[in-house]
Amino acid sequence: MKSLLVASKNQSACNAIRASMRSEYRVDVTSSKDGCLEMFRKKRYEFLFIDVEVLRGSLLDNNYKTALQPFWHAYPTTQIIAMSSQEMIREAVRAVKAGASDYLTYPINPDEVKHVTESIYESIVMESELDYLRDKFWQDDSLEIVRTRSPLMKRVFDKVRSVAPTKSTVLLSSETGTGKGVLASLVHRHSIRKDGPFISVHCGAIPDTLLESELFGHEKGAFTGAVRRKLGKFEIAQEGTIFLDEIGTITPSAQIKLLGILQDGTFHRVGGEETIEANVRVIAATNTDLKRMCEAGQFRRDLYYRLNVFPLEIPPLRERMEDMAYIVEVILKRLNKFNLKEIHDIHPHVIDAFGKYSWPGNIRELENLMERAYILEVSPILTPESFPNELFASDPSTVQVKADISVTLAEVRHRAVEQSERFYLKGLLAANRGRIKETAEAAGISPRQLHKLMKKHAIRKEEFKTFPEATHREEL
Numbered sequence: 449m450k451s452l453l454v455a456s457k458n459q460s461a462c463n464a465i466r467a468s469m470r471s472e473y474r475v476d477v478t479s480s481k482d483g484c485l486e487m488f489r490k491k492r493y494e495f496l497f498i499d500v501e502v503l504r505g506s507l508l509d510n511n512y513k514t515a516l517q518p519f520w521h522a523y524p525t526t527q528i529i530a531m532s533s534q535e536m537i538r539e540a541v542r543a544v545k546a547g548a549s550d551y552l553t554y555p556i557n558p559d560e561v562k563h564v565t566e567s568i569y570e571s572i573v574m575e576s577e578l579d580y581l582r583d584k585f586w587q588d589d590s591l592e593i594v595r596t597r598s599p600l601m602k603r604v605f606d607k608v609r610s611v612a613p614t615k616s617t618v619l620l621s622s623e624t625g626t627g628k629g630v631l632a633s634l635v636h637r638h639s640i641r642k643d644g645p646f647i648s649v650h651c652g653a654i655p656d657t658l659l660e661s662e663l664f665g666h667e668k669g670a671f672t673g674a675v676r677r678k679l680g681k682f683e684i685a686q687e688g689t690i691f692l693d694e695i696g697t698i699t700p701s702a703q704i705k706l707l708g709i710l711q712d713g714t715f716h717r718v719g720g721e722e723t724i725e726a727n728v729r730v731i732a733a734t735n736t737d738l739k740r741m742c743e744a745g746q747f748r749r750d751l752y753y754r755l756n757v758f759p760l761e762i763p764p765l766r767e768r769m770e771d772m773a774y775i776v777e778v779i780l781k782r783l784n785k786f787n788l789k790e791i792h793d794i795h796p797h798v799i800d801a802f803g804k805y806s807w808p809g810n811i812r813e814l815e816n817l818m819e820r821a822y823i824l825e826v827s828p829i830l831t832p833e834s835f836p837n838e839l840f841a842s843d844p845s846t847v848q849v850k851a852d853i854s855v856t857l858a859e860v861r862h863r864a865v866e867q868s869e870r871f872y873l874k875g876l877l878a879a880n881r882g883r884i885k886e887t888a889e890a891a892g893i894s895p896r897q898l899h900k901l902m903k904k905h906a907i908r909k910e911e912f913k914t915f916p917e918a919t920h921r922e923e924l
Contacts (some may be wrong), residue, residue: 451491455484456499456531458640461556465497468558469565481505488522489862496564496607497552500539512546514885518859520547527568531556560663586638589717592778592787593634598768604631604760611758612638617710619695619755620733622762625812628733629693631762636689641729644688647681661718670719682715685728695732696741703748710754730755732780763808772802779815780830783822790878792824794830796867801832801840828878829871870905873898882909 452473454462465477473494478484481502487493496519505570519526530543530551540551564923568808587595590902611618620628629648636646654662661670665680681690692698698706709715709726716723732755741747767770776794783792807813808846821834832840875889880886888898 450494451476452495452497453478453484453487453493454497455479455481455502456497457856458531458554458556461497461499461531461554464558465557465561465731468561468631482812485522485856485859488519488526492523493526495525496528497531497570498528499538500530500543503530503543504539506719513542513903514546516543516547521863527572528564529564530570593630593772595760596768597770597774598763600763601768601771604762605727607758607760608638611760614758615641615729616641617755618731619738619757619759620731620762621738621759623764623808623810624735624737625810626762626764627811628762629691631760632731632733633691635731636691636729639689639729641688645685646689646691647685648691649681651691656699659699660705663702664705664715664717665720666718667720670717674719677717680717681686682709682726682728682804683724687727689729689731692730692732695735696734696736696747698740700748703751707748707751707754711857718796765810769803770885773799775811775814776818777804778821779818781795783819787822789822789825790876791825791828791830792874793828793871795832795871797832797840798830798835801835805839813822823828829874869901873905873907877902877907877909884909 450473452465452469452475454465454475454477456462456477457479460848462477466477469475475495476491477485479502481762483495484498500512503512505515509908516528516785519528522570527549528547530540531554532540532551533554537551537553540553542592545549550565552560594793596602596605608631618632620631622628632648633646638644649663653658660666661674661678661680663680663682665678665683666674668674668677675882683911692706695892695908705715709728710730713722713726714724738747738752740757742749744753765775776799780791780794802814808815817835818830820836821830824834825831871889876890880890884895891898893901901907
């Protein structure tokens with residue numbers, strides 16, 4: 449039977465919830481936040497009905513997001529319903545804005561309890577169905593890219609799903625290093641042109657004198673050094689997609705030719721008279737404000753309108769920090785795949801520093817920092833010593849994890865033990881290449897105990913069997 453927890457000092461409210469949900473849920477009751485957290489450590493609850501006064505506990509700043517965090521840390525899928533008196537309804541609303549699923553006011557009506565839980569359950573089922581449909585749309589090799597917990601990125605991927613099957617021109621706007629090329633490739637792979645070529649052109653890296661030749665090709669003798677006919681990127685990309693990165697850097701004459709392609713679907717090679725049809729989808733990208741460039745006379749307004757048919761703005765890394773742990777995991781997996789090391793985790797001090805850093809270079813900067821640390825690292829996890837000092841507010845060896853004052857001292861100790869235990873087991877498994885017997889002996893426990901701990905921390909021995917033993921020993 450599923451379980452439900454009520455945390456309130458209002459006995460009549462506890463009785464009302466217990467009476468209305470007894471047939472479907474095992475209902476437990478507590479009157480304090482500490483008691484609530486203690487029960488969460490012992491059992492998984494589908495629903496938590498909690499009084500806002502109990503939820504706030506000893507918090508000085510009434511930060512409900514901080515107050516809710518320990519429950520999500522224990523079970524991320526638990527649905528939390530705040531309860532309050534009529535006088536404190538504003539506090540209940542603040543709890544919902546911080547992430548609670550809904551709220552109820554005293555006196556508790558059993559019918560409202562049923563209605564709230566059923567509504568939340570229906571929304572969960574609907575979201576699961578939508579996630580399933582999204583996964584059915586994405587190709588298998590794209591599932592890793594589209595995995596996100598960021599609401600901003602979910603909206604971006606929803607837009608990609610909408611525009612990918614069409615012929616529309618797409619304009620990607622974002623800061624440098626956010627993955628515009630990855631997103632452009634994602635659009636192509638899910639379009640009707642997916643079997644055609646995907647040609648990527650970094651316009652800013654091509655000298656102005658060669659840009660038109662690179663994009664549109666040239667005829668023999670068109671200019672000094674043109675000893676033979678050359679096909680341009682638009683011809684090579686026929687029946688496929690061309691991705692024009694840093695589109696704001698192209699010359700005025702190249703802008704005119706590109707406008708012709710977008711308007712008429714035709715172009716001419718440099719020095720040629722033959723009209724060539726451009727059966728190509730255009731995806732452009734920029735890290736500058738093209739609209740402002742138009743106002744300054746630096747970019748053709750008519751070309752901007754042709755490019756901006758379907759705008760997609762990619763949020764910078766600092767605005768999608770919900771995905772940090774996952775992005776780090778993907779980068780680490782990629783580094784392990786192409787290098788002769790087995791590093792399976794990253795120290796919590798580093799993750800804490802990542803969360804405080806502004807990331808002006810976005811994901812590209814993160815990749816570079818992690819690759820450098822990966823090369824330097826000699827242990828099974830990436831430690832602060834392998835990262836630049838400027839990433840941390842103080843010396844890496846003395847970095848302190850920010851204290852979560854919303855929890856009890858017992859909870860802080862519990863988390864520290866759990867974290868240390870997990871890193872220890874991963875390091876030991878890496879050193880023994882995932883062999884259970886040797887790892888258990890080194891830890892001084894039985895293989896059965898080790899299996900239980902691995903299950904508890906969601907550790908799979910297969911993660912540590914990637915490379916030959918000799919290579920592993922040499923690197924470590």
